[in-house]
Amino acid sequence: MPEDATRSDDDKRNSGKREDYLAWNEYFMLVARAASMRSKDPQTQVGCVIVNEDKVIVGTGYNGLPAGCDDDKFPWGKGNENPLENKYAYVVHAEQNAIMNKIGGSIRGCTLYTTLFPCNECAKLIVQSKIAKIVYQNDKEDWRSAAARKMFQVQNPPILSERYEPSGREIRISL
Numbered sequence: 001m002p003e004d005a006t007r008s009d010d011d012k013r014n015s016g017k018r019e020d021y022l023a024w025n026e027y028f029m030l031v032a033r034a035a036s037m038r039s040k041d042p043q044t045q046v047g048c049v050i051v052n053e054d055k056v057i058v059g060t061g062y063n064g065l066p067a068g069c070d071d072d073k074f075p076w077g078k079g080n081e082n083p084l085e086n087k088y089a090y091v092v093h094a095e096q097n098a099i100m101n102k103i104g105g106s107i108r109g110c111t112l113y114t115t116l117f118p119c120n121e122c123a124k125l126i127v128q129s130k131i132a133k134i135v136y137q138n139d140k141e142d143w144r145s146a147a148a149r150k151m152f153q154v155q156n157p158p159i160l161s162e163r164y165e166p167s168g169r170e171i172r173i174s175l
């Protein structure tokens with residue numbers, strides 16, 4: 001029997017590659033979005049992915065408490081007069097976690113995908129790590145992101161930042 005006779009008609013017609021695969025930007029932003037879903041912050045969930053020049057993910061993170069700090073015992077609010085009772089005193093930012101969690105050595109030249117444009121504190125670490133480019137989804141456009149942009153722009157070469165262009169693709173995943 002010829003080998004071809006064992007293949008279904010569908011197989012024979014579909015001899016090319018799939019065309020609706022995720023684009024790289026969609027893929028990395030989707031992973032950043034998935035990471036953000038681990039956050040316990042009731043207001044703002046941020047996810048971040050660091051990708052090297054070979055398009056390999058070398059770090060991921062989301063905003064959460066430092067190791068050993070119980071999610072149920074530390075505050076998640078932000079309106080308390082006592083700074084010790086606000087989340088800001090404790091939360092590690094998504095970008096900070098992704099940088100801290102990176103596998104391997106240097107992340108020089110990597111691209112950082114984040115669901116929220118980095119604040120000034122994250123920007124300091126991004127600059128020091130020699131990350132080359134930021135792809136972001138949302139921007140609070142406050143003084144913190146302005147300070148971050150200022151630090152990115154004075155680098156030589158500047159750290160590029162690009163707003164993620166939504167593709168319009170909808171993904172429904174049952175877990």
Ligand SMILES: O=c1ccn([C@H]2C[C@H](O)[C@@H](COP(=O)(O)O)O2)c(=O)[nH]1
Binds near residue numbers: 041044063092
């Ligand atoms: O670059 C950033 C900026 C902020 N975050 C985290 C820190 C907090 O958990 C939230 C911000 O909370 P708001 O209630 O919106 O002020 O986002 C981050 O991970 N990365």
